Structures are given as C-alpha cells and as structure tokens.
Amino acid sequence: MAYKGTIGILTGGGDVPGLNPAIRAVTIRAKREGYRVIGIRRGWAGLVEILRDENVDNSGNFIELTTDIVNRAGRTGGTFLHTSRTRPSHLPKANLPEHLRDSYTANINDVTPEVLKNIDFLGLDFLIPIGGDDTLSYAQRLHEEGVKVVAIPKTMDNDVPGTDYCIGFSTCVTRTIELTHRLRTSAGSHERYLVIEVFGRYAGFTALLPTMAGAADRCLIPEHPIEMELLAELATKDRNRNPSKYSVLLVSEGAVLKNDKEMSFESSEADQYGHRKLGGIGDRVAAHLKELSPKYNDGRTINVLNQRLGYLVRCGEPDALDSMVPMAFGNLALDLVLAGTSGRLVSIHNGRYDTVPITTVTGQKKIIDVQKYYNTERLRPKYESFMHQPLFIMTSDK
Incomplete structure (x- = not known):
C-alpha cells in the first residue's frame, strides 16, 4: 500500500488519563488521510534503543498502529505505548543500550545523532510527542535539528507554557x-x-x-x-x-x-x-x-x-474532559501535519483551540x-x- 507519509507518536514523562485517547485520535485521523502511524515505545527511550537492521526484532521499541489497536486502548487510562523519563541529550553511561556503549563513553552522553538516524530509519515524516515541558523541551531540540515536530501538551500539574490546558489536568x-x-x-x-x-x-x-x-x-x-x-x-x-x-x-x-x-x-x-x-x-x-x-x-x-x-x-480512566480534549488535540495535530506545518504546540487559549511555537515550552514558566x-x-x-x-x-x- 502506498502511503502519503509516516507519522511517529510517543508519550514521555509521567502517565496521565487521556494519553490513549490522544494516540487514538491521531491514529484514526492519520489513517483516514492515508498516513502510516508508528507508535514509539517508552517515550524517547524507544528512539534511542532502536537497532537499525531490518532483520532485528525491534518490537520492544516501536509498533505500527492500527485502528483495532487504538480503539481498544482509547477507552483506558495510562499509555499503552508506555513511557519513560529518558532524555537523549543527557543520557547516563549506565543507561546506554549495549550497541551504543563503544561509541559513547562519557558519563553523560548526547545521543541525538542516533535519534536522528533512527528517525530516518523509520522513515518518519512527522513526529508527534505527547508530554510535559521536559519531554517537549527535547522535542524542541529535534525541531532545531530539522525534524518536523508537532507537540501535544500533557501533565497533571497543567504547567506547560503556551496553553490553558494540558491532558490529564481535569481528571x-x-x-x-x-x-x-x-x-x-x-x-x-x-x-x-x-x-x-x-x-x-x-x-x-x-x-x-x-x-x-x-x-x-x-x-x-x-x-x-x-x-x-x-x-x-x-x-x-x-x-x-x-x-x-x-x-x-x-x-x-x-x-x-x-x-x-x-x-x-x-x-x-x-x-x-x-x-x-x-x-x-x-x-x-x-x-x-x-x-x-x-x-x-x-x-x-x-x-x-x-x-x-x-x-x-493519575491512574485509571480519563474523565469526560480528558476524553474530549485529547480527541481535539490529536485532530488539531493532524491539521498541522496535513498543512505541512511543524514546530508547533497544540494548545487552548481562553477556551479556544489554537497552536503556538514549540519554543514557547522553554521560553517561560507557567505558574499561578x-x-x-x-x-x-x-x-x-x-x-x-x-x-x-x-x-x-x-x-x-x-
């Protein structure tokens, strides 16, 4: 089957109710528009640990998403793609996958070059990370490296700058x-x-x-x-x-x-x-x-x-708002993909859906x-x- 392109999606940081509905919304809309969707497992860790060999089993690092998979998961809490607090730009030596240990020998390593190669290996045209300011700060780094990124905010604390609302807050x-x-x-x-x-x-x-x-x-x-x-x-x-x-x-x-x-x-x-x-x-x-x-x-x-x-x-199923907002955020992200627009964070401002530059995430603090x-x-x-x-x-x- 010929696809218009391939979209990668991942969830990073703490789990919250609403992540699976967001993954579902992205996948359903993307497939209807003719895109292939790859779910990256365990946040940024999945993009670090991929073995760039078509004959190797990488099922622990990524999975091709289907309508059946996301429909089953979309009603549930947590994230079926799993998550981590891996930061590829500051990866401790002890956390390096075995196949990278000869190439990166410092106590703290920036393995972004490997992440970029793995994105190319997967053939990702767009990457949609869902996370808080930590996860999204690395998404901004990838944007600066030329990766087409559209970000979705989530955090219990609701403290991602640039948006009134983050997935998980209402629950x-x-x-x-x-x-x-x-x-x-x-x-x-x-x-x-x-x-x-x-x-x-x-x-x-x-x-x-x-x-x-x-x-x-x-x-x-x-x-x-x-x-x-x-x-x-x-x-x-x-x-x-x-x-x-x-x-x-x-x-x-x-x-x-x-x-x-x-x-x-x-x-x-x-x-x-x-x-x-x-x-x-x-x-x-x-x-x-x-x-x-x-x-x-x-x-x-x-x-x-x-x-x-x-x-x-933060456990269990999402409430009504954390079922609806992820649906809207996922579709808003696809609107940007279809328009060829990247480097944006989907958002809500004064009750209306919008987008802001992804640089907003690291540009200020959101506090009371x-x-x-x-x-x-x-x-x-x-x-x-x-x-x-x-x-x-x-x-x-x-």
Whole structure:
C-alpha cells in the first residue's frame, strides 16, 4: 500500500488519563488521510534503543498502529505505548543500550545523532510527542535539528507554557475533589486536621482549583512560602467552627516552609532532567500543625490525618474532559501535519483551540499569579473577578 507519509507518536514523562485517547485520535485521523502511524515505545527511550537492521526484532521499541489497536486502548487510562523519563541529550553511561556503549563513553552522553538516524530509519515524516515541558523541551531540540515536530501538551500539574490546558489536568482535579471528600468521613470521625499532599512541583493549580471548588478550607502552593503559625491559627479556627470538628488542607508537593532553602524530596537521586522525586512536605506540615495546635486550641493537641494522593489521581480512566480534549488535540495535530506545518504546540487559549511555537515550552514558566488569584492572608483562592475568565479560571497565559 502506498502511503502519503509516516507519522511517529510517543508519550514521555509521567502517565496521565487521556494519553490513549490522544494516540487514538491521531491514529484514526492519520489513517483516514492515508498516513502510516508508528507508535514509539517508552517515550524517547524507544528512539534511542532502536537497532537499525531490518532483520532485528525491534518490537520492544516501536509498533505500527492500527485502528483495532487504538480503539481498544482509547477507552483506558495510562499509555499503552508506555513511557519513560529518558532524555537523549543527557543520557547516563549506565543507561546506554549495549550497541551504543563503544561509541559513547562519557558519563553523560548526547545521543541525538542516533535519534536522528533512527528517525530516518523509520522513515518518519512527522513526529508527534505527547508530554510535559521536559519531554517537549527535547522535542524542541529535534525541531532545531530539522525534524518536523508537532507537540501535544500533557501533565497533571497543567504547567506547560503556551496553553490553558494540558491532558490529564481535569481528571487530576476531579479525583482530588472526590478523594478529599471521601477522606472527610475519617477526619470528622476523629476530629482531626486533614492534610492532603497533591501534585504540583512548581505550580499550584492542582491544589488551588479543588480548594476553589470546595474540596478544602485552605491550600498551600509552591508560589507562596508556608507560614506555619498563620496556617495553624486558620486551620484550628476552621476545625473548631465545623460541627464535625475537622478542617481540610491541600498541600502542593512543591510547596516549601517559609525558611526552607529547597523543596522536600524523597531521596537525593535525580532523573535525567535533573528532577528529584518530590514527597514529604505533607508530612512536615502535618507534624508542625500537631505541634502548634495547643497554642490555638486552649492547650489541647489536635491530631492529624495525613494522606498523599499520588498515583491515585493519575491512574485509571480519563474523565469526560480528558476524553474530549485529547480527541481535539490529536485532530488539531493532524491539521498541522496535513498543512505541512511543524514546530508547533497544540494548545487552548481562553477556551479556544489554537497552536503556538514549540519554543514557547522553554521560553517561560507557567505558574499561578499569586497577587491575582491567591489570598496570602487567608491561604485560599480569591473568589472574585470571574467575568470573562477561562473555564479553569487562573490557567490562561497572559
């Protein structure tokens, strides 16, 4: 069969609900338009580890996608192509595939020349990576190398610059609200503070929006350091005026205490993008709250129910929005392919689908405008000025 061209698609970074619907949308539209679609396995790792030999089994690195394959997967969460945090421009020697170890001997290696050769080996006319700013920063590198790239944004944190919305964000917010409300029964039964750690390395959207929707009394975000005395006073007042004697706080994983020099990490080990695994700020806030509680509760200690939501909000099937937006993003990406346009990131701005240059991904940071959306004296969202705001209120780039 003669094809108009071949499109490669991959998913990188953390898994989120909505990736499989996006892969499905790209594949269905592409095949209808006469294109062949290759699914790259394990993100950028698949493009690093390919053996350029037609007689070698590369099924662990890529697969030709069919309508049947993507239709089965399109209803599910996660990514059936699998994912990784591989960064080909900064690949540690220990992570090199065996066939490259004689050619690259440094402790950290840039194997982009191999990636470019593998793209040629696969005959890819366009590459569609789906990921956050780390995955897409390498996509920008390939764009600069002459690869025709059309990028799709995804991340639970919703912090990819250039777009109001990233795949996975709605499900994250939906699950955070749902699970927080479920945990209320235990917090109320024991008359405790309820401290819940949620996603959000640099941006606090996943804490601020659920709080705005009524999931919590207060929220702590990376953009504003935590003043524990103020938090303890507010949380205790919330608890004591609640008939069930509990209060609820959402804490972004990237939040820091006022005098901290860095975020709270699980270990010193970093991934190839330089990120150490976050975790522990919820534990620290919970411990400080318990310690300070007698000061604001007539000398009596208040215990804490402390929970990290973690993968509970990113596993399973997508919600309605994370089923529809990936469909639109996938088709928008194909519109660009059909027009011969590359070097773009599909996006939403003020409620309308659009595209921006892929260089936007590395050109700025997308974080909450604290002055506009966060009440630093009340440690909660500002409930004002909703007229003409986008659907998710504080997520539009200015």
